[in-house]
Amino acid sequence: MGKKYKFAVIAVDVVIFTIFSNKLNVLLIKMKKKPYLGTWAVPGGLVRGDESVDQAAQRHLLTKTGVKNVYLEQLYTFGRVSRDPSGRVVSVAYFALIPFKGMRLKTTKEYAGVEWFPIDKLPRLAYDHREITSYAAERLKLKLERSNIIYSLLPNEFTLTELRKSYEIILGKKIDKRNFYKKIRSLNIIKSTQKIKRGESNRPAKLYTFISRTPKQVNVL
Amino acid sequence: MGKKYKFAVIAVDVVIFTIFSNKLNVLLIKMKKKPYLGTWAVPGGLVRGDESVDQAAQRHLLTKTGVKNVYLEQLYTFGRVSRDPSGRVVSVAYFALIPFKGMRLKTTKEYAGVEWFPIDKLPRLAYDHREITSYAAERLKLKLERSNIIYSLLPNEFTLTELRKSYEIILGKKIDKRNFYKKIRSLNIIKSTQKIKRGESNRPAKLYTFISRTPKQVNVL
DNA sequence: CCAAAAGTGTTTTGCATACACCCATGA
């Protein structure tokens, strides 16, 4: 048995997604410490002895972005021996979905920066975070097709077009308007508010809201 | 920040499935040490500093059952603070599928026993292993419907009925013979050997084999 | 000859897909 490495410590990494500018975006932080000084990475950190792994993910999400009560799902555990050059760290990866509306990034002294990047234009990432984000984006697609979690990316009230566009952006394909509306209505996951979204130079759109904002398994596509 | 607990150590637990006697069975070991003396548990153990988490799962699988090169997939990481009464242990759970044919259980001195239990008649389990096995059985169902991994539960040559029964046992529902054969043939994942299975007092069945025994995504049902 | 499982097609049904025009508004 090797003496070269100590036992591993446990960390969490949280891939935070949101939609804006017709893109799926990922939150990254710029590192201040070696060996990845100046490199971007997914926010995360160690799991403390007195908190569960899930709680650690929530805590890092909260302190890095100020959001809580959002959709957060465990993704996969990355456990290669040399994934962190500075020591043996096993990372439990999570992904989170947050509505962009009113999001304000909290820049802390801990990092040299916090920024959103479109998923298709990520910079070079530290550790195995490229692999983690790819994995997260893949899981997000699968999940979106078989659950109602899209609600966590949208504001309380939204138009059918906004809903459809969200799917289009994440799944990366066009969706037929009429077929989509038919399907969504049959699923009973949204209901009409009586409100109307005015102010744009075209026909105003009806506003809808989710009947329930708890994760539920449904076949959207 | 709490001083009460040290940082966590990392373990793996492997839920090993096989099919026999028309049941889905799980391999359990009987513990010799407190605080779970005499209680059954899923095989597992610590992750060493010089091995990846995946390797640790393979190692524990091999030393407990003597099998290798079987289907092994990471399931979920269980990280509640008090899931192990003797210390802070975060467990990365895996599930494995092995063909029953010729399996011989290796009883080691480490444990008071090694046995197969039908999934619907498990004894009381140590730690959170009840939750882990439920989760594994659920994932197995999902996976079975969307991949070819059933091959890891069957011998090299098998009849269409054996194949169909395997699905029926795991999914817990009857499957129409003709529709099933039609679907399986359309998937191009099995091919006929020229052999025939004789010896039973009924019409002999053709033997088939899997074209490929590597995991592949297909929609079986 | 009997019991038991193997083998084999057709019809029906429901869901996914494809597709185009009119409407309401702000500028």
Place this chain on the structure above:
DNA sequence: TCATGGGTGTATGCAAAACACTTTTGG
């Protein structure tokens, strides 16, 4: 009045589901 996106229904294709009888063997 024009540009822009909102809103709406039908026809077609395909895959899943339902369904029953004949065949081959061992005993």
